[in-house]
Amino acid sequence: MDLPEPIRRRLGDFSRTVFVDQTFSKLTPEDHVKFLNQNREVVSSLPLQMSLFFNLWFFPLWWISEVVMLQLKYPALPDYYKFILITVLILMTLIEGIRLYLGYAGNLQEKVPELAGFWLLSLLLQFPLTLFLLFNEAILIQPLERGVHIILALFILAEALSGFVALRAMVRNTESRFHLRQFNGIQELGA
């Protein structure tokens, strides 16, 4: 089950702009050697895979705690927070499922667009939502919620950091394997 083609293309372009040095550089002799050797090193990241595995096992625990706490404090919340918290819960559930699937596929099969999608979802969507649940005192944070949200935030942080390192290594590897860097700056040559 792959991501749709336009999304893959955009995520691939994004990865190449963010994670690789953009200046036009001549290929060094060791780049040629790497290409000729058909570099077969494994670029899946172990810390990232461990974080994903344990996050997957932790997710049901987090979900059950959050739902039970929400159900218990529901009558005491103002109306707008009732709506906001239910929306946040549904969003976080969906995003977590997609994120963990993309992380597994991207890391184990060394696919750059999936891994980039996972990284963006973690950093830009899941992390702010978790911080909102953790630091907004107006939603009557319960002690159990504090416990599980702290652990989820630590997991997302670990995945963002190890995901960044893994994504950079993977993009550099695909670049060297497909000898793409020689095409940087080709626009200027034509003009």
Next chain:
Amino acid sequence: MSSISSLVPSRFLTLIAHLVIVITIFWSRENNVRACLPLEYTNEEYNQEDTRLVVALSVTLGLFFVELAGFFSGISMFNNNQSLLSTACHASGAVALLFFLFEQWTCSIYWWIFGFCSVIPALYEMFLLFTVLGLKKKPL
């Protein structure tokens, strides 16, 4: 390896459950502290018992940190003895602390729970850390 299929996730889950309950008690220790004190108490007595409980919880968190460091660095992740011991101790610790919270047991009972359910796995973990890092034996 057969231990990947069930021992590692179960050890992780019981560890996290115990950790979550300890963090929960940190924030809701008022009832338990009041259960230790006589019916009439002064503020100083309350603060004294409160400080004792905070110290106990902090030491528990420190031992958790030792065990998680050994677990996530891979030194004791696949050691079947430690996984079994840790799973049993932390599961019983989580259940005992659940009763501690809901039934509002007194503070002195916490030291018993701490002794049996946090110290034993942490001691074995430190022993494993010493053998692997100090004596240069293989982790498994």
